[in-house]
Structure formats: structure tokens, C-alpha cells
Amino acid sequence: MSDDTRKQTEIHAADQIRKHQRNLNTKELSAAILSHDRAALAQAITIVESTQSDHTQLAKEIVQACLPFAGKSLRIGITGVPGVGKSTFIDVFGSYLISLGKKIAVLAIDPSSPLSKGSILGDKTRMDQLAAEPNAFIRPSPSSETLGGVARKTRETIILCEAAGFDVILIETVGVGQSETAVHSMTDFFLLLMLAGAGDQLQGIKRGIMEMCDAMLITKADGENVKPANFAKAEYTSALHLFPAKENGWTPRVEVCSALEKRGLTEAWQMISDYEKWMTERGLISIKRHQQDVYWMHQTIREKLISDFYQSPENKKRISEIESDLIAGKITAFEAARLIVG
């Protein structure tokens, strides 16, 4: 055999092995996820979150294999400003749901996670009770610079968790920025946690987030806080009535709860169950999910078009040429854009 032929044969063999290994991994991993193997689930999520280019295809195959077995959970988004007690609530509420026989996955969306590291789910020990439960799976937010990137990874992680048999997915997000819109657009139910006695401004909650929520929960309703919490419940109930009615006909409700005293958990779950019943009876859950799928498809298309354009070296060169004419005041911004993408 000539050296060249040998080399070719070796490369071919290596390719065969790689291909075989990859197929094996995909198949094995998917099968393990479907048999509710938590280690396999964690490994698959790591592949989905990976930025390594050879993981992209692998991730796609695993997600594709899990897809037919996904979609059966109830997806709950949870938001509220830092300090409202999101982690404590999820810890106690998640444990309560497990006591009802549910399997709970807890995910998080925090597009600024490289900066605010540890702010949400970064420290799993803040969910002591839930972390010790065999029927709970907690996964911190993936690190990623763009909200789009985090959103894709979280949406694919939901699919994997559902295929792994988790029937309630709780997705936590901080009450600022664009991440609420993202979480709202990937969940069935959107829960806003609020503190009693603090004005809306102090809580940094935007009107838009209040409009998005399907229910509000006043947290820390214990001790001296019980009275203000009940007052806040009445106040927010009437405030929510001021918003235009939701298209699905659901009227958002307000409840109080105490994670400390484990009170209000049944009421919170009742509220969510009533919503699920309302939506399911009207066939609205699947319509909502279809709309969300279409929304994310278009979002992804837009992001891809823009990032492809800006990554091209020719475009970069053209932009910097035209930009100098723009800054010199020779052309308008719109003419500059026309010359670049015309």
C-alpha cells in the first residue's frame, strides 16, 4: 500500500469510527433520556448549551429524537424583581408539587448571566429542599451573550426535560429587561411574584410585565406582612381589571402566599390548574404553543439574517467605507443603508 493510500484508508476508518460513535451517542443519549435517566438529561443539556461547532449537529439530533415525546408538561414562567423571593418560592412550591406526585424541572433565563452570575439559580443550595428531591431537576441559566441564544437553549432544554418525564417545568427569570418577554413566549402560564407594601416603581415592574401575567402572587405573607399582603391582593386585583381583557378570555387572579409558613401553595396551584383547565377545554394550549413556535421561528430567522450579514467580511468592509461618508455628512443614514443593502 502506498503512503497516500494508507493515509486515505486511515482517514476513512477514522471517519467511520467518528460517525459510528456519534450515532451511538445520539441514540444512546436519546434512549437514556426517554428512560428518565437524569445523568443523560444533564449531559444532553450540556451538549445543547455548548458553543463547540461539533456539538451543534449532535444537539440537533438529540432534540429531534426527543421531540415526538415532548410537549406533555405544563410550562410555568415565574418572574419578579430580585428580593421578591423567587428561589425560596420555587423551592417550597416545587416540593409541594412533588408531594402531589409531580416531577419538576426548574430552568432559568438570565441573558445577563455572565455579569450577574449567581443572581438566579446560580447557587443551587438556595433551593435546599428541592435539590434533595429525586423527582426534581434544577438547571441554572446557560451562559450566553444574546437573549436569542439563551432562549433557543432553554426552549430545547424544555423539550429534553419533557422527554425525560418531567411534567411541570418552572422557568425563572429576573423582573427586568427583555427576558420576561422571552419566558412569556415559551410558557403556558406566566406568574408574577410581588411584594406587599412596595410601590410598583420600587419593584421596577413595568406595566408591560403586569399585562403579560396570568396570575400574581404576593409573597412573604407571614407575620406582620399578612395584612399588607391581603391589602395588596385587593389592590392588584382591581389594577388587573383595568387592563384590556386577554384574548383567551382568562382573567388574571391574585393570591397571597408564604414560603416560610408554606401557606398559599394549594391556592397557587389551584389557580394554575384552573387556568390549565380553562385553556385545555377551549383547545387554547396547543394554539398558544403553535403561535409561540411560529414566533420563535421568525425571531430566529431575523437574528440569523442579521448576524449572517454582519459576519461577512465583504459587508464589514463595505459598511466601514460607507460609514466614513456618513460621518463626514456627505450622505444620510438612509442613503448609507441603501448603498450597503440597496
Next chain:
Amino acid sequence: MSDDTRKQTEIHAADQIRKHQRNLNTKELSAAILSHDRAALAQAITIVESTQSDHTQLAKEIVQACLPFAGKSLRIGITGVPGVGKSTFIDVFGSYLISLGKKIAVLAIDPSSPLSKGSILGDKTRMDQLAAEPNAFIRPSPSSETLGGVARKTRETIILCEAAGFDVILIETVGVGQSETAVHSMTDFFLLLMLAGAGDQLQGIKRGIMEMCDAMLITKADGENVKPANFAKAEYTSALHLFPAKENGWTPRVEVCSALEKRGLTEAWQMISDYEKWMTERGLISIKRHQQDVYWMHQTIREKLISDFYQSPENKKRISEIESDLIAGKITAFEAARLIVG
């Protein structure tokens, strides 16, 4: 001459006339604008706002011809919720500036104008005083479905107004939605009008808009309102100090005014003049405008990329094919996007 030849000759002649007319119009119109002819300015703005395809090239030529003579005005964005008294303030404040020897153009941005027709500048008679001034030019918001479209038209109208010798451009916008960001990104100074005694929530002002403003003006500070207005001034002054410092070093100020009693106008103008001095001395006005130009160039590029993509019949066909697989749950939203823009 054969019939065919005659036809060709006729077409050629018509083309020549059209070309000639067009060049003449462009040249004539631009020259008339530069000689401060208001009728020519109005006609040119109509061409800029036109959606007729044969007006696009014409608009481009006129704007290009005016561009070297633009940029010398002070561009002031004015926002506030409906009811705060924007039109009345602009009417009285504009007249005051004219009494100082200024020439004032008043424009508006209202991306939802087809729906909220008449809400801003729709009824010029609401600016009685200013409408009668020969040194004032009032132009309602162009009708256009997209904010991008309205923004382009308004930016080009600013250029035309500046070439026509107007030295203060007031751009009004309603205090909701994305239009504030657009106006903020095309003005030198951003003024937020506020009512005394109404909470922030009631005024529907988002925190982001307060962060954007260079000054706040408490309106209707007359009669029984004087005391609450001064109280609000103190309150907002301290509130503004809570925001992170602006990059340009300017600290937003708060003043009170009464359009009814024509009080606070000198103070408002002093505040704006101090800002202009601050920015000019540091060379920051031109830096700000360059950044705005670059911002609008990229905004326009993004919009164009997306609209070109969605307008293509092949893409439309491909999207509807893939969308049915998506809705059938065969693929994820991200896989669907990958298949479309791969």
C-alpha cells in the same frame, strides 16, 4: 417612419421630457427650499412622505441636495402622555422662541397615526398661535404603518426644514410605545413633560423614558396647581439623581411652567440653552449626531434585510411549507428557521 419606429421615438421623447421635468423639479424645489420658500418645503416633504415608487428617486435627490445646508438647527424632542398639554406647550413655547427671533418647525412622530388619527398634531388648530406665525412651520406626522418608515420620513423632513432655514425643530411624540426611542435617537435634546400630582403609573411613563430625558417640565403650574407642581419638581429632581449619570456628564434638570399664564418659558429655554452650551463646548453635539446617524444606518440595514427576505415569493413559499411541519410538531422552531435560512 414605421409604426414601431414612431412608437419608439415617442417613448424616447416622453422619457426625455420626464427626465428633464424631473431634473428641473429637483433643482427648482431644492433651490426654492434653500431660499426659504415654505410652499416648496411643504411640497418636498410630501414627496419624501410619498409611497409612490417614482417619488423615491426624486425624494432622494432633493434630500441629497439639501443635506450640505442642513444640521444647523437645534433638534428638540418633546414627549409626555396624552393630556399633559404637549400641543398647548408647543404652541406657547414655539411662539416665545419666535419672539426671540427664532424660526420654528414642529414635526410629530406617531407610528400608530392611522389608528389614533388626530391625537397629535392632527388638528393644527390646537396650535392657534403658532399656526398664524410666518416664522413657524407645522407638519403633522406622516401616515405610515411602520415606526421605521415614519422615522426615516421624519429624519429626512428635519434635513429639509434645516435647509429651509428653521433653527429650532420641535418633534412631538406620544408617551407610549417605541416612538420615544426613535425621537430620542434623532434629537439633540429630549424634553419630558409631566403633570404634577399624578403618580408615574398613572402617567404611563416608563422608567426608560425618564432615563432618556435631558430635562423634565412640570406643566399646568397655575392656580391651585402651583404648589403641587413645585412639590413634583423637588420630587422628580431627586428621582433623576437616582439614575446613573449620563455619559455626556449632563445632569437632567426639572422646571415648572404654565402655558396658560405663559410662565416658565424663559426658564425652559435657559435649561435647553445651557444644555446646548454644555454639549457644544465639549464637541458632543456632533458626536451625538454621528452616533445617531450610525444607529439609523444599522436600523435601516436590519429592516431592509428582513423586509427583502420576507417579500421574496420563494421565501414565502418555503416558510409556509416549513411552518406546517413546525405546527405539526415534526420539527422545532429553531430547526424550522435553520431549514429556511440555513
